[in-house]
Amino acid sequence: MNRSERGALLLFAAAIVAVLAVGSTIWSTVARAQGVPPTRLGINLNSPAFWMESRSYTNLAVYAHPNTQLPGQGYKKIEPQQVGPGGWPSKLPAGATATVDLFYPLDAKPGQVVRCTWQGQAKAWAADDIRMLTSGPNMFEFAFTREGRNAIRGTTAKPPRATMWFGDVVDTVSDVDCREADRPRDQVFDPAFVRSLAPFRVVRFMEWMNVNGQRPFSAANDAGSTMPRNYMNSATVRDMMALVRQANVDPWFALPYDSTDDYIRSFAQRVHDTLPPGRTVYVEIGNEAWHGGFFTGQRAMADGKAAGLGRYPYEGQLMQYALRAKRLASIWSRVFADRPRDLVRVYSGNLNYLQSLEIIEQNDVAPSIDAIAVAPYFGEKVFPKDPKLPRPGIDQAFVQLDKEVDATVAQIGKAKAVADRLGKRLIAYEGGAHLLIAYDVPLLDRMNHDPRMADAYTKLLTGWAREAGDVFAIYSLVGGSGAQGGFGLRDYDGAPLSESPKARAVEAFAKSHAPGK
Incomplete structure (x- = not known):
């Protein structure tokens, strides 16, 4: 074999190796992506209240209880x-x-x-x-x-x-x-508020529906005309669906745990009749039934005990919630029988306690559910709850925060494995930074405005996109630092991105992961 033939053979062999290498990379990427859909960002809206830092309604009178x-x-x-x-x-x-x-x-x-x-x-x-x-x-x-x-x-x-x-x-x-006086009478929502929803594909109305409160529920409340939006009333279906159309988003509804069948059916029918073509509706019952601090969890535990469910009270609580989720799903399924692809029936669980995800295997609940929802938060363990204990400085706190993001992403992977085994989508009903420093709000405020917070959000969302994909509804749109935390992407409506590292990271991620509205 002469030099030219040997050279040609070497070039051919090198080309084969390159093709195989590229093919291997492509195949690895495809294999990794199987079962991991594109990430679609959502947002949890803040409750309309006169003390909040967000103006959603144009009408200034609907924010308080008389x-x-x-x-x-x-x-x-x-x-x-x-x-x-x-x-x-x-x-x-x-x-x-x-x-x-x-x-x-x-x-x-x-x-x-x-x-x-x-x-x-x-x-x-x-x-x-x-x-x-x-x-x-x-x-x-x-x-x-x-x-x-x-x-x-x-x-x-x-x-x-x-x-x-x-x-x-x-x-x-x-x-x-x-x-x-210069605003038109038919303007329901503040235009700046509607514009603020542009980066998001899904809007979760949990707080607008007062699901953590104890209001009386009836179809009449959601059919009425303009009424105060507060802890006694939820936003009307009409208003929420109007926002869906105006902001071009998919709605995510959390109906109160103790809703009657008639209320659920009436609500579902109104959504069905006004949901634009091509839009998807996500629906769940209650909020955080696994959490004993909320009304849903408290009622689910009491009802589970009364029904004799579970080997111990907490398991009965989860089983009772699963049965309520199944009931909700059956009603919505009948209403959406003519367009089932537009309905996603959601079961919410605890990311860090996988039993809350696996409980749907009991009582034949799994066939009624389309998606399991979790809350990928990070940061709750950075600072001790006792103010007398030593706490880290801001640099050390961010080192710990980075580790917590890693731990959260690892839990996302485990939850995704559970969802895959059950044949369900994995989505996030809430998520983001969960720093609580009630005894040092100035430190919390410094962390929420530190550029490193943008890095933490980028790392979390990138990890979600890699491990799970699908819908991630961040909590929440607006809210400054306080004794109860500081969850908002911005402190207030219109806060510039230069002062809002969370919003800066989220909007950058949304632009690079834009499957279209």
Whole structure:
């Protein structure tokens, strides 16, 4: 064999080796990707409340629960018999007044005019950091006298407030609406809020539905007109589906654990009838049934004991929740019988306690479930709960935080194996940083704004994409640091990315993992 033939043979052999190497890499990548769908980011919305740092509704009046004031008796929560079907004051005792805390826009400017309207026979006016301008039949206008809360952030100034008052309530007040005078009457949601949902494909309405509260549930509540959104009422199906259409997202509903079959059926039918073509609906019963600190877990344990389920109370709690999930799924399945591909029936469990995932193998629950949901949090163990114990400095804390991300990703892999064995999707109903330092909020705030927090979120989401893929609904959209934690991607509406490392990482990840809305 001459030199040229030998050279050609070597080149051919090298080419074969290269092809095999490339093929091996491709095959390895394909094999690794089997069963790991593309990641689709979701977000948990914050509860509409006048004290929150997020304005979702344009109507400033729907953020609070009305209170009453009786002559000489001070303020107290309004009594059920003093509330009409829409949640507003009705037939108050003589001399009584009712108050409604309005949402004071974070970007409010002095002189900005707000128009309030309502239906029903009653007098109404506004007070606190406002100046009354004009009034007429069932309307008045006022102007803000202080800057919004963003302007005083970081100072000791008392937050501005605006309160609407009702007196001489002869019949039922309804359709209360307060908004900037230049905003159209048919604008349900704040445009900036809708724009903030652009990076996300799924919106979880758990807090909008007050699933952790104990409100009375009936189909009428979700069919009514404009009503206050608070711990006594959930957002209406109509409003939530309107946001789904406007933001172009898939809805994820968490119906209260003690919902009646009629309520579940009515809710499902409204969603079915208004869900746009091509959209998918995720649905679960309750919230964190494995957690004894929430209403769902407490009721599930009590019901499990009463039914004699499980070898011990906690197992009975999980089994009872599984049966409720099965019941919910059966009702939604019948409603969506004509479009089953658009429905995802969710069973939620504890990422760090795999028994909560495996329990669906009992009582023939597994065939009724499409997806197992977990909450990939990290950071809860970085700081001791006892303030008397030594705690790490910020640099040491981030080293520990990085290790916790690794541990969380490892648990994601184990949960994915369980889901695969059961033939179910693995999705995340919540997730993100779970730092709790109630005794040192300034340290928590420093960590939430440190650039290294962006690295932690990127590492978590990259690990999720590698180990599980599919939907990851981050908790939550907005919320600053406080004694109860600091879970928000941003501290407040409109906070710049330069001050929001979590949001910076999430939005960058969303751009690089965009399967399309």
